[in-house]
Structures are given as structure tokens and as C-alpha cells.
Amino acid sequence: MEIQRRTAEVQQKLRDSGHRITPQRLCILEALLAANSHPSAEEIYAQVQRVSPTTSLATVYKTLDTLRDMGEVMEMEVGDGRFHYDGVHPQFHPHAICTRCGRITDIEIPGLTSLPEQAGEASGYEIHAQRVEFYGLCVECQNQKEQAE
Ligand code: ZN
């Protein structure tokens, strides 16, 4: 399964760059990767609390910062005042964001992964970060809207 493979991969990369895999870190990693739902740090913390109540929010932040600096997690802002994290697909990809329920969905369009590189070439910029987001109603919210009408 992709999530398990990715969890093992991130653990290995942490080890390779000299980080210890503490039980707390492993819990955070599992909460980050489990649902591929682009959780916020606070959501990861709430999930981790269930299995590892001694893990602090500061540890969650620190672990996410470490993973972000290693390029193993994509950090994004979607307008709700919190950072959200995608550790499953850390490389560039666009997202669709539901303005009703806040759901964040990966958009997979072949060929789009080279967009940052193309933007760099077209502008002459050395690109450090990129985000492409589309806002609208998710399928579930469209259905609920129809039922309400
Ligand atoms: Zn929705």
C-alpha cells in the first residue's frame, strides 16, 4: 500500500539525515500520512494525542518543520489561517479546495509537475516555492446542495 511504503521511505530519509525515529515521531508520521487528507498541525496533534498523550504540539511543529526543510512534506495555506500538510505527495501538485467543508483534494493532471520549472524558465526566476489552488464545491457538498434545493 502506498501509505505504508511512504511511511517507511520517510523514516529512512529521517535516519539518513541523522534524525532518530522516536515513538513520538513515528506517531506524528503515521498521523500525517494515514488519511492523505492534508491535515493541519493541530489535526495531527489531536490524532497523535489518542495514541501518545505525552507528545506535545511543539514536537508536532518541530517534526513538520524538519520534514518540510528536508522536502518530504508540502506545506500549504488555503485561507483558513492554518498550514496544512501533504506528506504523501511532497512534490509540486495542484489542489482543489472546497469553500463549504474545507476539504483539500489532490489534482492529478499529467505533465503539470513540470509547471514550476516552466514558470522559472518563462520568468527567469529561481523558483523556491509554488502553489496552485482551485476553489469550489466538492462532490459531496454539491450533492448536499442539490438535496437541500
Ligand atoms: Zn465540500
Ligand code: MN
Ligand atoms: Mn496534496
